Amino acid sequence: MINKITELFNIKYPIIQAGMVWNSGWRLASAASNSGILGLLGAGSMYPEVLRTHIQKCKKATNKPFGVNVPMLYPNVQEIMDIIIEEGVKIVFTSAGNPKTWTSWLQERGVTVVHVVSSVKFALKAQEAGVDAIVAEGFEAGGHNGRDETTTLALIPMVREQITIPLIAAGGIATGKAMLACMVLGADGVQIGSRFVASNESSAHDDFKQVVIDAKEGDTQLTLKELAPVRLIKNKFYNDVQQLYKEGATIEQLKELLGRARAKKGMFEGDLVEGELEIGQISGLIHDIKPVAQIVDDIIKEFEEAKTRVCLL
Known part of the structure:
Protein backbone atom coordinates (compact mmCIF):
# COMPACT_ATOMS: atom_id res chain seq x y z
CA MET A 1 0.00 0.00 0.00
CA ALA A 204 -1.82 1.42 30.45
CA HIS A 205 -2.77 -0.40 33.65
CA ASP A 206 -4.55 -3.71 33.07
CA ASP A 207 -7.57 -2.46 35.05
CA PHE A 208 -7.91 0.54 32.74
CA LYS A 209 -7.64 -1.71 29.69
CA GLN A 210 -10.49 -3.78 31.12
CA VAL A 211 -12.63 -0.67 31.56
CA VAL A 212 -12.00 0.19 27.91
CA ILE A 213 -13.14 -3.18 26.60
CA ASP A 214 -16.15 -3.13 28.96
CA ALA A 215 -17.23 0.34 27.81
CA LYS A 216 -20.53 0.74 26.00
CA GLU A 217 -22.08 3.48 23.89
CA GLY A 218 -22.57 6.56 26.05
CA ASP A 219 -19.99 5.64 28.67
CA THR A 220 -17.71 8.55 27.70
CA GLN A 221 -18.26 12.30 27.66
CA LEU A 222 -16.30 15.33 26.48
CA THR A 223 -15.72 17.70 29.39
CA LEU A 224 -13.36 20.26 30.97
CA LYS A 225 -13.54 22.53 27.92
CA GLU A 226 -12.47 25.50 30.02
CA LEU A 227 -9.08 23.85 30.64
CA ALA A 228 -8.32 21.43 27.81
CA PRO A 229 -11.25 19.44 26.38
CA VAL A 230 -10.93 15.77 27.25
CA ARG A 231 -13.19 12.74 26.74
CA LEU A 232 -13.56 10.71 29.92
CA ILE A 233 -15.06 7.44 31.08
CA LYS A 234 -17.88 8.25 33.50
CA ASN A 235 -16.49 7.34 36.93
CA LYS A 236 -16.48 9.08 40.32
CA PHE A 237 -13.93 11.66 39.19
CA TYR A 238 -16.07 12.48 36.15
CA ASN A 239 -19.14 12.79 38.38
CA ASP A 240 -17.24 15.12 40.71
CA VAL A 241 -16.43 17.33 37.73
CA GLN A 242 -20.09 17.45 36.70
CA GLN A 243 -21.16 18.30 40.24
CA LEU A 244 -18.79 21.26 40.22
CA TYR A 245 -20.34 22.45 36.97
CA LYS A 246 -23.80 22.28 38.56
CA GLU A 247 -22.50 24.45 41.39
CA GLY A 248 -21.20 27.05 38.93
CA ALA A 249 -17.53 26.20 39.34
CA THR A 250 -14.82 28.65 38.39
CA ILE A 251 -11.82 27.65 36.29
CA GLU A 252 -9.71 27.75 39.45
CA GLN A 253 -12.06 25.32 41.19
CA LEU A 254 -11.89 22.97 38.21
CA LYS A 255 -8.10 23.16 38.25
CA GLU A 256 -8.09 22.42 41.98
CA LEU A 257 -10.24 19.33 41.49
CA LEU A 258 -8.13 18.16 38.57
CA GLY A 259 -4.97 18.69 40.61
CA ARG A 260 -1.85 16.89 39.46
CA ALA A 261 -1.33 13.46 37.96
CA ARG A 262 -5.02 12.52 37.67
CA ALA A 263 -4.41 10.92 34.28
CA LYS A 264 -1.44 8.97 35.63
CA LYS A 265 -3.51 7.83 38.59
CA GLY A 266 -6.27 6.53 36.37
CA MET A 267 -4.65 5.16 33.23
CA PHE A 268 -1.19 4.16 34.47
CA GLU A 269 -1.83 3.28 38.11
CA GLY A 270 -5.33 1.84 37.64
CA ASP A 271 -7.32 4.00 40.07
CA LEU A 272 -10.70 3.63 38.40
CA VAL A 273 -12.47 5.75 41.02
CA GLU A 274 -10.41 8.91 41.45
CA GLY A 275 -8.36 8.74 38.27
CA GLU A 276 -8.90 10.51 34.95
CA LEU A 277 -9.80 7.82 32.40
CA GLU A 278 -9.32 9.18 28.87
CA ILE A 279 -10.66 7.17 25.94
CA GLY A 280 -12.53 7.69 22.69
CA GLN A 281 -16.16 6.95 21.85
CA ILE A 282 -15.02 4.02 19.74
CA SER A 283 -14.26 2.14 22.97
CA GLY A 284 -17.80 0.80 22.66
CA LEU A 285 -16.58 -1.21 19.67
Whole structure:
Protein backbone atom coordinates (compact mmCIF):
# COMPACT_ATOMS: atom_id res chain seq x y z
CA MET A 1 0.00 0.00 0.00
CA ILE A 2 1.83 3.09 -1.27
CA ASN A 3 0.54 6.64 -0.89
CA LYS A 4 1.58 10.06 0.44
CA ILE A 5 1.65 8.90 4.07
CA THR A 6 3.57 5.66 3.54
CA GLU A 7 6.12 7.57 1.47
CA LEU A 8 6.37 10.45 3.95
CA PHE A 9 7.18 8.15 6.86
CA ASN A 10 8.66 5.18 4.97
CA ILE A 11 6.10 2.75 6.41
CA LYS A 12 4.11 -0.15 4.94
CA TYR A 13 0.58 0.95 5.87
CA PRO A 14 -0.83 4.51 6.18
CA ILE A 15 -1.64 4.11 9.87
CA ILE A 16 -0.23 6.03 12.83
CA GLN A 17 -0.43 4.73 16.39
CA ALA A 18 -1.35 7.83 18.37
CA GLY A 19 1.05 9.17 20.99
CA MET A 20 -1.21 8.94 24.04
CA VAL A 21 -0.25 9.95 27.57
CA TRP A 22 0.40 6.99 29.91
CA ASN A 23 -0.31 4.51 27.13
CA SER A 24 2.39 5.04 24.50
CA GLY A 25 5.71 3.92 25.86
CA TRP A 26 8.53 2.27 23.93
CA ARG A 27 6.90 -1.18 23.92
CA LEU A 28 3.79 0.08 22.14
CA ALA A 29 5.64 2.38 19.75
CA SER A 30 8.21 -0.24 18.71
CA ALA A 31 5.54 -2.94 18.30
CA ALA A 32 3.52 -0.58 16.12
CA SER A 33 6.52 0.27 13.95
CA ASN A 34 7.50 -3.39 13.67
CA SER A 35 3.96 -4.09 12.43
CA GLY A 36 4.39 -1.81 9.44
CA ILE A 37 2.74 1.35 10.77
CA LEU A 38 4.21 4.43 12.46
CA GLY A 39 4.63 4.11 16.21
CA LEU A 40 4.65 7.23 18.37
CA LEU A 41 5.97 7.77 21.88
CA GLY A 42 3.70 9.94 24.01
CA ALA A 43 5.99 12.60 25.46
CA GLY A 44 3.13 14.25 27.34
CA SER A 45 3.45 11.81 30.24
CA MET A 46 7.25 11.74 30.35
CA TYR A 47 9.84 13.88 32.06
CA PRO A 48 12.61 14.73 29.57
CA GLU A 49 15.07 12.09 30.77
CA VAL A 50 12.30 9.48 30.87
CA LEU A 51 11.57 10.31 27.25
CA ARG A 52 15.25 9.88 26.42
CA THR A 53 15.19 6.40 27.95
CA HIS A 54 12.07 5.46 25.97
CA ILE A 55 13.62 6.71 22.73
CA GLN A 56 16.78 4.70 23.36
CA LYS A 57 14.79 1.54 24.18
CA CYS A 58 12.59 2.05 21.13
CA LYS A 59 15.66 2.32 18.88
CA LYS A 60 16.90 -1.01 20.25
CA ALA A 61 13.49 -2.67 19.79
CA THR A 62 12.88 -1.63 16.17
CA ASN A 63 14.84 -0.63 13.10
CA LYS A 64 11.71 0.90 11.59
CA PRO A 65 10.75 4.60 11.69
CA PHE A 66 9.04 5.89 14.83
CA GLY A 67 8.25 9.33 16.17
CA VAL A 68 7.37 11.35 19.24
CA ASN A 69 4.15 13.19 19.98
CA VAL A 70 4.84 16.44 21.83
CA PRO A 71 1.98 18.42 23.43
CA MET A 72 3.34 21.96 23.43
CA LEU A 73 1.45 23.08 26.53
CA TYR A 74 4.13 21.77 28.91
CA PRO A 75 6.86 24.09 30.32
CA ASN A 76 9.83 21.85 29.47
CA VAL A 77 9.21 21.65 25.71
CA GLN A 78 12.65 23.05 24.81
CA GLU A 79 14.36 20.29 26.77
CA ILE A 80 12.13 17.68 25.17
CA MET A 81 12.88 18.98 21.67
CA ASP A 82 16.61 19.04 22.40
CA ILE A 83 16.50 15.39 23.47
CA ILE A 84 14.56 14.43 20.34
CA ILE A 85 17.29 16.00 18.19
CA GLU A 86 20.14 14.57 20.28
CA GLU A 87 18.66 11.06 19.99
CA GLY A 88 18.16 11.33 16.25
CA VAL A 89 14.37 11.02 16.10
CA LYS A 90 13.23 12.09 12.63
CA ILE A 91 9.45 12.40 13.07
CA VAL A 92 7.60 14.68 15.51
CA PHE A 93 3.86 15.16 15.92
CA THR A 94 3.07 18.42 17.71
CA SER A 95 -0.22 19.27 19.38
CA ALA A 96 -1.87 21.68 21.83
CA GLY A 97 -0.05 24.79 20.70
CA ASN A 98 0.99 27.06 17.86
CA PRO A 99 2.72 25.04 15.10
CA LYS A 100 4.80 28.07 14.10
CA THR A 101 6.70 27.78 17.38
CA TRP A 102 8.63 24.62 16.50
CA THR A 103 8.00 23.59 12.89
CA SER A 104 10.88 25.45 11.23
CA TRP A 105 13.26 24.71 14.09
CA LEU A 106 12.60 20.98 13.77
CA GLN A 107 12.66 20.89 9.98
CA GLU A 108 15.99 22.71 9.91
CA ARG A 109 17.32 19.78 11.92
CA GLY A 110 16.00 17.16 9.52
CA VAL A 111 12.74 16.33 11.30
CA THR A 112 9.41 15.67 9.57
CA VAL A 113 6.71 17.64 11.41
CA VAL A 114 3.02 16.80 11.69
CA HIS A 115 0.56 18.94 13.63
CA VAL A 116 -2.72 17.81 15.22
CA VAL A 117 -5.77 20.04 14.75
CA SER A 118 -9.51 19.87 15.43
CA SER A 119 -10.81 22.48 12.98
CA VAL A 120 -10.41 23.86 9.48
CA LYS A 121 -9.17 27.15 10.95
CA PHE A 122 -6.25 25.51 12.70
CA ALA A 123 -5.55 23.18 9.77
CA LEU A 124 -4.97 26.27 7.62
CA LYS A 125 -2.72 27.79 10.30
CA ALA A 126 -0.69 24.57 10.44
CA GLN A 127 -0.33 24.47 6.67
CA GLU A 128 0.76 28.12 6.72
CA ALA A 129 3.34 27.24 9.37
CA GLY A 130 4.87 24.79 6.88
CA VAL A 131 4.14 21.44 8.53
CA ASP A 132 4.65 18.33 6.42
CA ALA A 133 1.24 16.84 7.19
CA ILE A 134 -1.82 17.41 9.37
CA VAL A 135 -3.82 15.17 11.69
CA ALA A 136 -7.45 16.32 11.75
CA GLU A 137 -9.10 14.88 14.85
CA GLY A 138 -12.85 14.65 15.28
CA PHE A 139 -14.51 15.08 18.65
CA GLU A 140 -15.12 11.33 18.98
CA ALA A 141 -11.48 11.03 19.99
CA GLY A 142 -10.19 10.40 23.48
CA GLY A 143 -7.68 12.66 25.18
CA HIS A 144 -7.53 16.38 24.51
CA ASN A 145 -10.04 17.40 21.94
CA GLY A 146 -11.67 20.24 20.03
CA ARG A 147 -14.12 22.61 21.68
CA ASP A 148 -16.40 22.82 18.63
CA GLU A 149 -17.38 19.13 18.75
CA THR A 150 -16.96 18.65 14.99
CA THR A 151 -17.20 14.96 14.16
CA THR A 152 -14.63 13.16 12.04
CA LEU A 153 -17.21 12.50 9.33
CA ALA A 154 -17.74 16.25 8.92
CA LEU A 155 -14.20 17.45 9.70
CA ILE A 156 -12.16 15.39 7.23
CA PRO A 157 -13.85 16.52 3.99
CA MET A 158 -13.96 20.13 5.20
CA VAL A 159 -10.22 20.11 5.96
CA ARG A 160 -9.45 18.26 2.72
CA GLU A 161 -11.26 20.97 0.78
CA GLN A 162 -9.00 23.65 2.25
CA ILE A 163 -5.50 22.15 2.40
CA THR A 164 -3.09 20.65 -0.12
CA ILE A 165 -0.64 18.81 2.16
CA PRO A 166 -1.11 15.18 3.34
CA LEU A 167 -4.06 14.67 5.68
CA ILE A 168 -4.37 12.08 8.43
CA ALA A 169 -7.81 11.39 9.95
CA ALA A 170 -8.26 10.72 13.66
CA GLY A 171 -11.15 10.27 16.06
CA GLY A 172 -13.44 7.25 16.20
CA ILE A 173 -11.23 5.02 14.06
CA ALA A 174 -10.49 1.48 15.22
CA THR A 175 -11.36 -0.72 12.24
CA GLY A 176 -10.48 -1.24 8.62
CA LYS A 177 -13.95 -0.12 7.58
CA ALA A 178 -13.49 3.21 9.37
CA MET A 179 -10.07 3.58 7.80
CA LEU A 180 -11.53 3.09 4.33
CA ALA A 181 -14.35 5.54 5.05
CA CYS A 182 -11.89 8.24 6.13
CA MET A 183 -9.79 7.74 3.04
CA VAL A 184 -12.87 7.96 0.81
CA LEU A 185 -13.61 11.29 2.53
CA GLY A 186 -10.18 12.60 1.57
CA ALA A 187 -7.71 11.42 4.20
CA ASP A 188 -4.39 9.96 3.08
CA GLY A 189 -4.06 7.88 6.25
CA VAL A 190 -5.44 7.43 9.75
CA GLN A 191 -4.26 7.87 13.31
CA ILE A 192 -5.60 5.33 15.80
CA GLY A 193 -5.45 5.69 19.57
CA SER A 194 -8.10 3.92 21.63
CA ARG A 195 -7.76 0.56 19.84
CA PHE A 196 -4.07 0.48 20.77
CA VAL A 197 -4.80 1.29 24.42
CA ALA A 198 -6.36 -2.17 24.55
CA SER A 199 -3.22 -3.92 23.35
CA ASN A 200 -0.76 -6.14 25.15
CA GLU A 201 2.04 -3.65 24.60
CA SER A 202 0.23 -0.55 25.84
CA SER A 203 1.68 0.83 29.07
CA ALA A 204 -1.82 1.42 30.45
CA HIS A 205 -2.77 -0.40 33.65
CA ASP A 206 -4.55 -3.71 33.07
CA ASP A 207 -7.57 -2.46 35.05
CA PHE A 208 -7.91 0.54 32.74
CA LYS A 209 -7.64 -1.71 29.69
CA GLN A 210 -10.49 -3.78 31.12
CA VAL A 211 -12.63 -0.67 31.56
CA VAL A 212 -12.00 0.19 27.91
CA ILE A 213 -13.14 -3.18 26.60
CA ASP A 214 -16.15 -3.13 28.96
CA ALA A 215 -17.23 0.34 27.81
CA LYS A 216 -20.53 0.74 26.00
CA GLU A 217 -22.08 3.48 23.89
CA GLY A 218 -22.57 6.56 26.05
CA ASP A 219 -19.99 5.64 28.67
CA THR A 220 -17.71 8.55 27.70
CA GLN A 221 -18.26 12.30 27.66
CA LEU A 222 -16.30 15.33 26.48
CA THR A 223 -15.72 17.70 29.39
CA LEU A 224 -13.36 20.26 30.97
CA LYS A 225 -13.54 22.53 27.92
CA GLU A 226 -12.47 25.50 30.02
CA LEU A 227 -9.08 23.85 30.64
CA ALA A 228 -8.32 21.43 27.81
CA PRO A 229 -11.25 19.44 26.38
CA VAL A 230 -10.93 15.77 27.25
CA ARG A 231 -13.19 12.74 26.74
CA LEU A 232 -13.56 10.71 29.92
CA ILE A 233 -15.06 7.44 31.08
CA LYS A 234 -17.88 8.25 33.50
CA ASN A 235 -16.49 7.34 36.93
CA LYS A 236 -16.48 9.08 40.32
CA PHE A 237 -13.93 11.66 39.19
CA TYR A 238 -16.07 12.48 36.15
CA ASN A 239 -19.14 12.79 38.38
CA ASP A 240 -17.24 15.12 40.71
CA VAL A 241 -16.43 17.33 37.73
CA GLN A 242 -20.09 17.45 36.70
CA GLN A 243 -21.16 18.30 40.24
CA LEU A 244 -18.79 21.26 40.22
CA TYR A 245 -20.34 22.45 36.97
CA LYS A 246 -23.80 22.28 38.56
CA GLU A 247 -22.50 24.45 41.39
CA GLY A 248 -21.20 27.05 38.93
CA ALA A 249 -17.53 26.20 39.34
CA THR A 250 -14.82 28.65 38.39
CA ILE A 251 -11.82 27.65 36.29
CA GLU A 252 -9.71 27.75 39.45
CA GLN A 253 -12.06 25.32 41.19
CA LEU A 254 -11.89 22.97 38.21
CA LYS A 255 -8.10 23.16 38.25
CA GLU A 256 -8.09 22.42 41.98
CA LEU A 257 -10.24 19.33 41.49
CA LEU A 258 -8.13 18.16 38.57
CA GLY A 259 -4.97 18.69 40.61
CA ARG A 260 -1.85 16.89 39.46
CA ALA A 261 -1.33 13.46 37.96
CA ARG A 262 -5.02 12.52 37.67
CA ALA A 263 -4.41 10.92 34.28
CA LYS A 264 -1.44 8.97 35.63
CA LYS A 265 -3.51 7.83 38.59
CA GLY A 266 -6.27 6.53 36.37
CA MET A 267 -4.65 5.16 33.23
CA PHE A 268 -1.19 4.16 34.47
CA GLU A 269 -1.83 3.28 38.11
CA GLY A 270 -5.33 1.84 37.64
CA ASP A 271 -7.32 4.00 40.07
CA LEU A 272 -10.70 3.63 38.40
CA VAL A 273 -12.47 5.75 41.02
CA GLU A 274 -10.41 8.91 41.45
CA GLY A 275 -8.36 8.74 38.27
CA GLU A 276 -8.90 10.51 34.95
CA LEU A 277 -9.80 7.82 32.40
CA GLU A 278 -9.32 9.18 28.87
CA ILE A 279 -10.66 7.17 25.94
CA GLY A 280 -12.53 7.69 22.69
CA GLN A 281 -16.16 6.95 21.85
CA ILE A 282 -15.02 4.02 19.74
CA SER A 283 -14.26 2.14 22.97
CA GLY A 284 -17.80 0.80 22.66
CA LEU A 285 -16.58 -1.21 19.67
CA ILE A 286 -13.41 -2.55 21.34
CA HIS A 287 -14.05 -5.93 22.95
CA ASP A 288 -10.66 -7.54 23.52
CA ILE A 289 -7.00 -7.00 24.29
CA LYS A 290 -4.65 -8.19 21.56
CA PRO A 291 -1.02 -7.88 20.49
CA VAL A 292 -0.38 -4.83 18.32
CA ALA A 293 0.63 -7.00 15.36
CA GLN A 294 -2.75 -8.77 15.46
CA ILE A 295 -4.63 -5.48 15.70
CA VAL A 296 -2.82 -4.13 12.64
CA ASP A 297 -3.41 -7.37 10.70
CA ASP A 298 -7.12 -7.25 11.55
CA ILE A 299 -7.43 -3.62 10.44
CA ILE A 300 -5.66 -4.18 7.14
CA LYS A 301 -7.60 -7.36 6.39
CA GLU A 302 -10.91 -5.62 7.07
CA PHE A 303 -9.81 -2.59 5.03
CA GLU A 304 -9.07 -4.74 1.98
CA GLU A 305 -12.31 -6.73 2.36
CA ALA A 306 -14.36 -3.55 2.70
CA LYS A 307 -12.66 -2.02 -0.33
CA THR A 308 -13.52 -5.09 -2.40
CA ARG A 309 -17.15 -4.98 -1.23
CA VAL A 310 -17.49 -1.31 -2.11
CA CYS A 311 -16.07 -1.92 -5.57
CA LEU A 312 -18.74 -4.57 -6.16
CA LEU A 313 -21.64 -2.25 -5.32
